[in-house]
Each structure stands twice: as structure tokens, then as C-alpha cells.
Amino acid sequence: MAKIIFNQQIDDGIYYIEIAGKYRGSMGQFYMLRGWATSHPLLNRPFSIFDLNDHSISFIYKVVGEGTQLLSKLRKNNDLELFGPYGNGFPLVEGKIALVGGGMGIAPLYLAARELMTYSPTNEVHIYLGFKENAILTDLFEAVSHKLIVDTGGYISEIVNVNSYDYVFACGPQDMEMALMQQKNSENTHIFFSVERRMGCGIGACLACTCKTSAGNKLTCKDGPVFPGEVLLFE
Numbered sequence: 589m590a591k592i593i594f595n596q597q598i599d600d601g602i603y604y605i606e607i608a609g610k611y612r613g614s615m616g617q618f619y620m621l622r623g624w625a626t627s628h629p630l631l632n633r634p635f636s637i638f639d640l641n642d643h644s645i646s647f648i649y650k651v652v653g654e655g656t657q658l659l660s661k662l663r664k665n666n667d668l669e670l671f672g673p674y675g676n677g678f679p680l681v682e683g684k685i686a687l688v689g690g691g692m693g694i695a696p697l698y699l700a701a702r703e704l705m706t707y708s709p710t711n712e713v714h715i716y717l718g719f720k721e722n723a724i725l726t727d728l729f730e731a732v733s734h735k736l737i738v739d740t741g742g743y744i745s746e747i748v749n750v751n752s753y754d755y756v757f758a759c760g761p762q763d764m765e766m767a768l769m770q771q772k773n774s775e776n777t778h779i780f781f782s783v784e785r786r787m788g789c790g791i792g793a794c795l796a797c798t799c800k801t802s803a804g805n806k807l808t809c810k811d812g813p814v815f816p817g818e819v820l821l822f823e
């Protein structure tokens with residue numbers, strides 16, 4: 589069991605939760621959270637690591653159903669369980685890098701920016717965040733990037749020029765990911781997507797999270813959630 593430091597609403601139906609303890613993990617990996625002591629809902633829920641330090645781990649989440657509704661009721665000093673880190677995460681790379689997030693897809697990008705900036709002082713990190721309505725947490729993102737572009741109500745994929753980057757790490761709606769992939773015409777640009785699928789176990793045991801790739805079906809929880817854009821088969 590872990591203790592909650594805060595679980596704060598930061599926008600309509602969107603929460604930022606910080607949990608006490610020293611946890612492992614790197615950019616793009618996720619934890620399975622369980623914020624209820626009852627046997628229902630049966631399954632833990634996956635969330636990307638938003639941030640991590642020596643004394644806490646944090647996540648941002650949107651209330652969409654029963655599990656996230658229960659999570660949103662938790663308060664300071666309440667207990668919850670978390671399991672992880674799971675998944676492969678984004679690769680450590682060097683060069684000019686664009687981080688592109690749509691909606692809650694911004695969740696893994698804050699830690700990604702922090703890690704990439706620390707990994708190599710020559711890295712140039714530009715962050716593109718797209719929101720349907722209100723922009724959130726932009727002050728945090730601004731502090732960890734060389735350039736921050738925020739769009740509300742439009743299509744962030746139309747603002748970023750993927751071919752001007754060595755690497756693009758993206759997370760968001762499938763339409764956004766497809767649009768980024770369609771833009772790519774440079775062999776020097778490498779695109780990685782963090783994909784979301786409904787999950788059961790998070791550790792490769794239940795086969796619930798299949799993702800279609802050019803190399804056959806892969807498990808999002810174990811082989812992903814990060815995949816190179818070229819191998820993903822969009823459905």
C-alpha cells in the first residue's frame with residue numbers, strides 16, 4: 589500500500605495524483621493502479637508515469653469510467669496499490685526531438701522531456717501539446733523544453749513538421765498518430781508512438797491488449813506500449 593500526497597482536480601474531470609515512495613521507471617513506462625479495496629472492479633488500471641523523483645511518483649488521469657471515478661475520490665493520506673513499472677518505454681536518443689501529445693496523451697511526455705534533456709545536453713527538445721478545450725500543465729512543460737507549442741481546438745499534427753526532427757515521440761488519438769505518420773517522408777526522422785489498448789493484467793499473461801504490427805500481433809503491455817511508427821498497423 590502507498591500513501592497519497594495529493595489527488596487534485598486540475599481541469600474538468602482531469603486529476604493529478606502524487607503518491608509517496610521511491611519508485612522505479614522511465615519515460616513511456618506505466619503502472620497499474622488500484623484505488624479501491626473491493627474486488628470490483630476486478631482489474632487494475634494502466635497509467636503512464638507522468639513524473640518521478642526520489643520520494644514520489646505522479647500520474648495524470650481523466651475520469652472515463654468506474655475505475656478512474658473511484659480513483660478521483662481518493663484524498664491525501666488515503667492508501668492505494670500500484671504495480672510496475674511495466675512496458676518498454678521510449679528509447680534514449682540524441683538529436684532534435686519533437687514530443688507530440690494529444691489530450692491525455694500528454695501524460696508520458698513530461699518525464700520524456702526531463703529524461704531527454706538530462707541524457708544529453710546537446711538534445712533539442714520541442715514539445716507540441718494539443719487539447720480539445722482547455723490546455724493543462726503548460727507551465728510544467730515549458731520549464732523542461734526548448735520550445736513549447738500549445739494548440740486548443742485544432743489539430744496539433746498539422747502544426748508539427750515531423751521531417752524537421754531526428755526523433756518524434758507521440759501519444760494521443762489514433763487519428764493524430766496516423767496524420768504524423770502520413771507526413772513522414774524523411775529517412776532521417778524516426779517516429780515512436782505510445783499506444784493505448786484496454787488492458788487486463790499489464791504483464792503479458794491475459795493477451796487482452798493485442799496490437800497489430802507488420803511483424804504480427806504484439807502485446808501492448810509487454811512488447812509496447814511504445815512502438816516504432818513504421819511497424820504499427822493502424823486499425
Ligand SMILES: Cc1cc2nc3c(=O)[nH]c(=O)nc-3n(C[C@H](O)[C@H](O)[C@H](O)COP(=O)(O)OP(=O)(O)OC[C@H]3O[C@@H](n4cnc5c(N)ncnc54)[C@H](O)[C@@H]3O)c2cc1C
Nearest residue numbers: 633634635636648649650652653654655656695784785786
Ligand atoms: C499503457 C497505458 C497508459 C495509459 N495512461 C493513461 C494516463 O496517463 N492517463 C489517463 O487518463 N489514461 C491513461 N490510460 C487509459 C486508462 O488506462 C483508461 O482510461 C482507464 O483504464 C479507464 O478505466 P475506467 O475504469 O475509468 O474506465 P472503464 O470503465 O474501464 O472504461 C470506460 C471507457 O474508457 C475506454 N477505455 C478503457 N481503457 C482504455 C484504454 N486503455 N484505451 C482506450 N480506451 C479505454 C473504454 O472502452 C470505455 O469506453 C492509459 C492506458 C494504457 C494502456
Ligand code: FES
Nearest residue numbers: 788789790795809
Ligand atoms: S494486459 Fe494482459 S497481456 Fe497485456
